[in-house]
Amino acid sequence: MTRRRQLSIRARLTLFFEVAITIMLIFTGVALMNLVRHSLEVQANNQIQEVMVQTQQRFSTQQRTTTSLVTLPTQGDVVVQITNLTSTAVWAASSAISGSPVLARQVADPSSSNGLSVQLIQNARTHSISSQLAFGQVGTILTSRGPGLIFAFEFGGAIQHSMNVLIVSLLVSFPMLLLLAGGLIWVGIGLALAPVESIRRRVDAIAAQDLTQRVPQTGGDDEIARMARTVNAMLDRLESASQFQQEFISNASHELRSPLTTLLATTERAAVDPGRANWPEVVDIVMREGRRLDSIIDGLFWLARHDENQVETQRVDVDLDDLLFEESTRVRTLSELNVDTGAVEPARVVGDPAMLKRMIRNVVDNAARYANCELRFDTHYEGDSAVIAVSDDGEGIEVEQSSRLFERFVRADSARSRRLGGTGLGLSIVAEIVARHGGSARFVQVEHGTRIELRVLRDSRRLDATSHRIFS
Numbered sequence: 396m397t398r399r400r401q402l403s404i405r406a407r408l409t410l411f412f413e414v415a416i417t418i419m420l421i422f423t424g425v426a427l428m429n430l431v432r433h434s435l436e437v438q439a440n441n442q443i444q445e446v447m448v449q450t451q452q453r454f455s456t457q458q459r460t461t462t463s464l465v466t467l468p469t470q471g472d473v474v475v476q477i478t479n480l481t482s483t484a485v486w487a488a489s490s491a492i493s494g495s496p497v498l499a500r501q502v503a504d505p506s507s508s509n510g511l512s513v514q515l516i517q518n519a520r521t522h523s524i525s526s527q528l529a530f531g532q533v534g535t536i537l538t539s540r541g542p543g544l545i546f547a548f549e550f551g552g553a554i555q556h557s558m559n560v561l562i563v564s565l566l567v568s569f570p571m572l573l574l575l576a577g578g579l580i581w582v583g584i585g586l587a588l589a590p591v592e593s594i595r596r597r598v599d600a601i602a603a604q605d606l607t608q609r610v611p612q613t614g615g616d617d618e619i620a621r622m623a624r625t626v627n628a629m630l631d632r633l634e635s636a637s638q639f640q641q642e643f644i645s646n647a648s649h650e651l652r653s654p655l656t657t658l659l660a661t662t663e664r665a666a667v668d669p670g671r672a673n674w675p676e677v678v679d680i681v682m683r684e685g686r687r688l689d690s691i692i693d694g695l696f697w698l699a700r701h702d703e704n705q706v707e708t709q710r711v712d713v714d715l716d717d718l719l720f721e722e723s724t725r726v727r728t729l730s731e732l733n734v735d736t737g738a739v740e741p742a743r744v745v746g747d748p749a750m751l752k753r754m755i756r757n758v759v760d761n762a763a764r765y766a767n768c769e770l771r772f773d774t775h776y777e778g779d780s781a782v783i784a785v786s787d788d789g790e791g792i793e794v795e796q797s798s799r800l801f802e803r804f805v806r807a808d809s810a811r812s813r814r815l816g817g818t819g820l821g822l823s824i825v826a827e828i829v830a831r832h833g834g835s836a837r838f839v840q841v842e843h844g845t846r847i848e849l850r851v852l853r854d855s856r857r858l859d860a861t862s863h864r865i866f867s
Contacts, residue, residue: 598630
């Protein structure tokens with residue numbers, strides 16, 4: 396099915412404003428026509444009234460000396476006709492309608508000012524004249540023949556002619572106004588959207604391999620400027636994410652290459668002369684490097700799932716002291732280190748048991764890797780947090796630079812750590828788990844050795860799974 400092509404924003408906005416302007420022009424035209432018609436009617440009525448008064452004065456003066464039919468001059472667009480009271484005989488008329496039969500009669504009209512209104516007489520004799528009459532007014536007049544009626548009309552359709560001229564003018568000017576407005580709107584919207592199009596072209600030109608480019612940014616604070624800043628901020632994040640991904644892949648490749656190289660070199664050397672190979676040593680190396688590979692892959696997989704927010708966090712009661720006692724038993728079984736658990740106090744938190752166990756194990760393994768002969772565990776409460784401390788009697792590290800050790804693939808002593816089996820991922824996983832439990836991880840300055848303190852909230856149910864990492 397072919398998808399219908401949608402109009403551009405520029406075209407849609409122009410069309411919208413054109414429709415709006417058309418509606419406004421229609422309403423304006425109708426209002427203008429009504430206003431002009433009303434003004435012309437008021438003017439015509441005033442003129443008719445004035446002519447009636449003048450005619451009454453003039454006719455009354457003439458009728459004092461004559462009883463003949465009086466022909467009155469036509470004044471502007473107004474004509475008059477004077478009849479007897481029964482509108483059966485014409486006594487006087489304007490020159491424009493001289494010789495015409497009686498054109499109108501008076502009828503009662505309570506709504507008029509004098510209680511009377513004019514009714515045109517429509518017949519074959521009057522049709523040619525009455526069709527040109529409008530806005531009739533009637534009054535009484537005293538003549539030498541007696542009282543009569545004076546009728547005054549707007550003659551010749553001047554008002555309708557004026558209205559026709561106005562309508563034609565509107566019909567001609569409105570399309571021209573629409574075309575002019577449409578052109579101005581099209582150009583104006585184009586100028587307003589030009590920065591948006593510039594931003595679109597720049598973003599479209601930015602390749603995935605080069606995220607250092609940025610869109611042009613103005614110093615204003617309008618919608619375009621804010622959008623440009625937002626796009627640049629997004630590009631900053633994309634560049635950072637791309638660099639992080641590249642560094643992550645590079646570091647992961649390097650970490651995976653080291654045990655693989657050791658495995659290949661050991662097995663190839665043994666395969667050259669199987670009879671002279673030290674197979675117990677070969678097996679020991681293969682097992683050690685295999686475990687290291689497994690640890691690296693497991694750490695990478697966990698971090699990848701965490702970055703994609705696919706690691707679900709449970710919220711149940713967990714006894715941290717029990718986890719530390721389990722770790723002390725494991726360390727004593729696997730090594731000759733002495734583990735001091737005298738400072739371990741009961742400490743229960745609400746969190747993910749598997750994550751907290753992994754967090755403690757990573758810290759303990761890190762401490763055991765550098766300890767000379769002893770580890771010390773400690774748990775206690777501080778406010779709304781539970782504190783876990785793991786200390787060793789090793790060489791120690793510089794606390795000022797210790798926060799970087801919670802980053803991925805960062806080691807205090809890369810060569811020594813790699814030789815001792817470190818992957819550079821353990822403490823970064825610790826930092827992520829601590830953040831998911833609303834806490835912090837830090838190295839604490841001690842006189843001898845190294846001490847790591849982990850703080851987790853006693854109840855982390857209110858936290859979101861996407862909490863940011865916290866170092867203190």
